[in-house]
Amino acid sequence: MMVSELMKVEDDKARASLPEAIVRYIESVRSCEHGESYLIAVLHKVQEHFGYLDMRQMSAVSQLMQIPSAKVTGVASFYHFFTFVPRGKHKLAICLGTACFVKGAGQVLDKIKELLRVDVGHTTKDQLFSLDVARCVGACALAPVLIVDEKVYANVKPDDVARILEEYGFAAKK
Amino acid sequence: MATPMEQLLERRRNAKFHLFRDKFSADVRITVGSATCENAAGSEAVRRRFQELLDQHKPKHVVIGNVGCSGKCDMEPVVLIVRPGELPVKYVHMTPERVDEVFAEHVLNGRQVEKYTMRHEAGMPAADRVISVCEGAHCRAQSSEIQKAFRESLAAAGLAEKVVVTPSACQGLCAAGPVAYVYPDDVMYQHVTPEVAARIVNEHLVGDRPCSDHIWQESRVTNRFAPLYSDVYFFGKQLRITLRNCGVIDPESLDEYLAVRGYEAAVTAMTTMTPMDVINAITKSGLRGRGGGGFPTGVKWNFAASQASDTKYIICNADEGDPGAFMDRSTIEGDPHTIVEGMILAGYAIGAKRGFVYIRAEYSLAIKRIEKAIEDARAAGFLGKGIFGTACDFDIEIRLGAGAFVCGEETALIHSIEGERGQPRPRPPYPAVIGLWGKPTVINNVETMANLPAILLDGPEWFASIGTARSKGTKVFALAGKVKNTGLVEVPMGTTLRQVVFDVGGGILNGKRFKAVQTGGPAGGCMPESALDTPVDYDSLMAAGSIMGSGGMIVIDEDSCMVDMARYFLDFTQDESCGKCTPCREGTKRMLEILNRITSGRGVEGDVEKLLRLGDTIKKTSLCGLGQAAPNPVLSTINHFRAEYDAHIREKRCQAGVCTALLSYTIDPEKCVGCGACAKKCPVNCIKGQPKSVYVIDGVRCIRCGNCFKACKFNAVQRK
Numbered sequence: 001m002m003v004s005e006l007m008k009v010e011d012d013k014a015r016a017s018l019p020e021a022i023v024r025y026i027e028s029v030r031s032c033e034h035g036e037s038y039l040i041a042v043l044h045k046v047q048e049h050f051g052y053l054d055m056r057q058m059s060a061v062s063q064l065m066q067i068p069s070a071k072v073t074g075v076a077s078f079y080h081f082f083t084f085v086p087r088g089k090h091k092l093a094i095c096l097g098t099a100c101f102v103k104g105a106g107q108v109l110d111k112i113k114e115l116l117r118v119d120v121g122h123t124t125k126d127q128l129f130s131l132d133v134a135r136c137v138g139a140c141a142l143a144p145v146l147i148v149d150e151k152v153y154a155n156v157k158p159d160d161v162a163r164i165l166e167e168y169g170f171a172a173k174k
Numbered sequence: 175m176a177t178p179m180e181q182l183l184e185r186r187r188n189a190k191f192h193l194f195r196d197k198f199s200a201d202v203r204i205t206v207g208s209a210t211c212e213n214a215a216g217s218e219a220v221r222r223r224f225q226e227l228l229d230q231h232k233p234k235h236v237v238i239g240n241v242g243c244s245g246k247c248d249m250e251p252v253v254l255i256v257r258p259g260e261l262p263v264k265y266v267h268m269t270p271e272r273v274d275e276v277f278a279e280h281v282l283n284g285r286q287v288e289k290y291t292m293r294h295e296a297g298m299p300a301a302d303r304v305i306s307v308c309e310g311a312h313c314r315a316q317s318s319e320i321q322k323a324f325r326e327s328l329a330a331a332g333l334a335e336k337v338v339v340t341p342s343a344c345q346g347l348c349a350a351g352p353v354a355y356v357y358p359d360d361v362m363y364q365h366v367t368p369e370v371a372a373r374i375v376n377e378h379l380v381g382d383r384p385c386s387d388h389i390w391q392e393s394r395v396t397n398r399f400a401p402l403y404s405d406v407y408f409f410g411k412q413l414r415i416t417l418r419n420c421g422v423i424d425p426e427s428l429d430e431y432l433a434v435r436g437y438e439a440a441v442t443a444m445t446t447m448t449p450m451d452v453i454n455a456i457t458k459s460g461l462r463g464r465g466g467g468g469f470p471t472g473v474k475w476n477f478a479a480s481q482a483s484d485t486k487y488i489i490c491n492a493d494e495g496d497p498g499a500f501m502d503r504s505t506i507e508g509d510p511h512t513i514v515e516g517m518i519l520a521g522y523a524i525g526a527k528r529g530f531v532y533i534r535a536e537y538s539l540a541i542k543r544i545e546k547a548i549e550d551a552r553a554a555g556f557l558g559k560g561i562f563g564t565a566c567d568f569d570i571e572i573r574l575g576a577g578a579f580v581c582g583e584e585t586a587l588i589h590s591i592e593g594e595r596g597q598p599r600p601r602p603p604y605p606a607v608i609g610l611w612g613k614p615t616v617i618n619n620v621e622t623m624a625n626l627p628a629i630l631l632d633g634p635e636w637f638a639s640i641g642t643a644r645s646k647g648t649k650v651f652a653l654a655g656k657v658k659n660t661g662l663v664e665v666p667m668g669t670t671l672r673q674v675v676f677d678v679g680g681g682i683l684n685g686k687r688f689k690a691v692q693t694g695g696p697a698g699g700c701m702p703e704s705a706l707d708t709p710v711d712y713d714s715l716m717a718a719g720s721i722m723g724s725g726g727m728i729v730i731d732e733d734s735c736m737v738d739m740a741r742y743f744l745d746f747t748q749d750e751s752c753g754k755c756t757p758c759r760e761g762t763k764r765m766l767e768i769l770n771r772i773t774s775g776r777g778v779e780g781d782v783e784k785l786l787r788l789g790d791t792i793k794k795t796s797l798c799g800l801g802q803a804a805p806n807p808v809l810s811t812i813n814h815f816r817a818e819y820d821a822h823i824r825e826k827r828c829q830a831g832v833c834t835a836l837l838s839y840t841i842d843p844e845k846c847v848g849c850g851a852c853a854k855k856c857p858v859n860c861i862k863g864q865p866k867s868v869y870v871i872d873g874v875r876c877i878r879c880g881n882c883f884k885a886c887k888f889n890a891v892q893r894k
Contacts, residue, residue, distance in 0.1 A: 039593035078595040079576030098498030099654035138500030139211045140654035141247030152214035
């Protein structure tokens with residue numbers, strides 16, 4: 001096979017692993033000046049679509065943007081916003097900004113870890129919850145703040161955690 | 175062909191016409207706060223309920239609109255109701271149920287629901303009028319005399335119950351000072367003396383004839399909305415330049431921004447000033463970068479402007495990463511066009527045709543609002559080719575951050591926009607010389623940008639008259655933590671920390687004791703009570719061992735452990751260290767290990783000295799600002815709270831009761847009444863005893879959760 005044919009095979013494979021809208025976006029930015037600078041924007045779109053980044057999608061981005069996959073992985077792993085672990089059905093984020101911390105968010109986090117037996121950045125075995133630490137969400141007056149999916153719970157105390165999780169299908173093991 | 179300024183004024187006339195027709199002529203205007211924090215507090219449900227009621231009752235001439243955050247965070251959601259000829263009323267802590275009541279009483283029948291108003295909530299006396307007397311640096315000497323004269327004249331006129339006299343912060347009208355403002359009449363008096371005060375009471379308040387010879391007649395873009403803030407007690411202690419439109423105009427409406435002299439500064443600059451004139455004006459104003467470093471903005475621009483390159487860039491840094499800071503988010507959510515206009519001005523000054531807003535991906539509402547502002551400005555011909563009908567091109571693009579604190583550092587931010595890992599590089603060359611894609615680049619923070627239009631409209635001399643000798647203008651702080659009034663406050667430079675925490679912030683929550691105030695986020699320091707009279711300006715804070723930073727201000731009370739605080743900040747910076755240079759990458763790790771050891775009860779003699787030595791080395795040898803500042807929280811807490819470190823290490827005791835590993839719980843047999851409440855709450859069943867006899871905690875099995883401590887009503891459970 002010619003190099004150009006090989007490229008086409010690889011390109012087609014890459015196209016197949018990404019949604020069409022993202023493929024189109026990559027093609028549109030590649031023609032811009034400094035096209036490679038849109039790598040982070042592309043990764044945002046991929047994560048928004050899949051909920052996380054895996055090797056297959058990152059290789060596809062690397063192929064379509066013609067950026068070495070070492071760099072794609074390097075950039076993706078550098079920034080906190082990107083995750084390589086599939087997220088749970090519900091995404092928990094406990095804010096550990098200074099205001100939340102001063103008002104006891106650490107104890108709330110401990111309680112969540114204890115109840116769900118899951119560490120920060122991971123997903124429960126039943127895939128129901130994933131746990132993250134949010135940086136300040138700017139709702140400092142409501143501290144401590146727990147965010148479940150899009151909903152914000154204000155002034156959360158460790159004793160409230162079980163009740164909040166139950167709203168999302170958590171059943172405490174007796 | 176109309177000139178750019180004529181075109182802009184025509185647009186403004188149209189905007190005002192539309193606004194008046196659709197909004198301001200209404201009998202009742204309802205505005206609901208709409209910002210990330212407001213929404214989190216439930217403002218969307220409040221707005222929906224109003225809409226349902228409006229659809230149901232279809233009252234004539236009632237309009238509802240959104241505004242950004244007014245900064246009164248602890249009272250959100252906030253609703254403002256304006257009826258012509260009446261005081262604007264702000265309702266706080268609104269819920270759909272309260273909306274029903276307010277709608278039935280106030281909107282339909284014109285009767286205020288007193289118990290939900292901000293004034294009532296703040297515990298302020300009901301009054302028909304408020305007179306606020308400036309207490310800023312220029313007016314301070316005469317202020318108390320004037321206030322006294324007002325009070326005496328009011329008492330003599332029998333108005334003592336009806337008019338409240340209150341001090342206010344510098345109002346930025348120093349040349350006209352001392353000034354006094356009569357609310358809600360919206361009259362500002364200048365050159366007030368005790369004699370003039372007596373005249374104001376007799377002629378204006380009693381006789382309804384304002385003393386015209388002392389009325390301040392000029393117009394400023396700042397402080398025009400004093401009546402609409404509707405809470406002189408909270409807002410009167412502030413001076414709003416950056417936040418001049420936040421919480422007042424609809425952030426998604428270009429018309430409303432135009433109506434408040436929006437884009438006038440940009441058009442004036444581009445048609446009547448050379449780029450050098452603009453740079454000189456900003457230099458003269460004394461504006462310093464609000465992102466934390468405090469570098470003079472005009473000087474930075476001058477570096478970039480003097481580079482011979484046909485391509486230059488402007489970057490607005492909105493990657494607000496400090497935990498506990500939300501000034502930039504609120505500014506963008508409340509007044510996004512100001513940022514667009516600021517960037518146009520900066521672009522014109524240095525000769526850049528492209529600008530970037532680098533913003534945190536987590537700030538979804540702020541992103542949406544700045545995107546809309548950019549689109550609207552582009553559609554109006556304010557961005558793109560030949561903006562405002564001049565020969566200049568300028569356009570703005572948004573780039574999302576992805577969660578890296580180090581990107582607050584200029585060279586790291588530039589790498590991130592280039593699509594690389596956000597790691598810093600040594601400076602010089604500075605970005606103003608070699609920046610984005612190797613071209614001269616100026617990076618300014620959101621707050622810096624927001625100041626620019628106000629400086630050009632109200633004049634650099636005016637701006638330079640506010641603040642201290644070397645720090646001009648105001649600073650916005652995100653006041654949070656254990657303080658009564660949390661929220662965004664904008665105060666003149668030189669205001670003391672004590673004034674911010676106790677006057678504006680209202681003091682400590684729940685009657686607890688003040689311990690420290692933390693400024694500058696993870697790069698700053700904790701200042702104890704003895705440093706409370708430090709004025710807020712770049713140099714004084716630096717001298718006191720902290721930094722101005724971007725504006726997070728967290729109040730800490732006796733319930734927080736300072737060693738744990740230091741550990742918290744170091745945990746953050748250690749996690750955020752980009753790993754490029756060794757002192758920061760390894761040094762912060764080692765410091766964190768020592769702090770973890772101390773807070774878990776394994777600290778040894780000499781640990782504090784090790785922290786001091788390591789901290790000093792990291793500060794001196796790190797490549798960028800992140801590493802150079804990372805030890806600050808540790809060093810400042812050792813400096814001011816050494817006794818807490820020593821207690822942790824020598825006595826294995828945490829005074830604040832935060833470091834659980836150091837706590838032990840026992841039951842005082844003298845006080846125990848044998849009720850058994852503690853044993854019921856114990857999750858590990860380590861409390862044994864019989865009802866009516868003394869209970870005992872098994873210290874070995876105890877997990878130190880503190881449940882028994884909270885459960886005991888007789889203070890018999892002791893925590894040490």
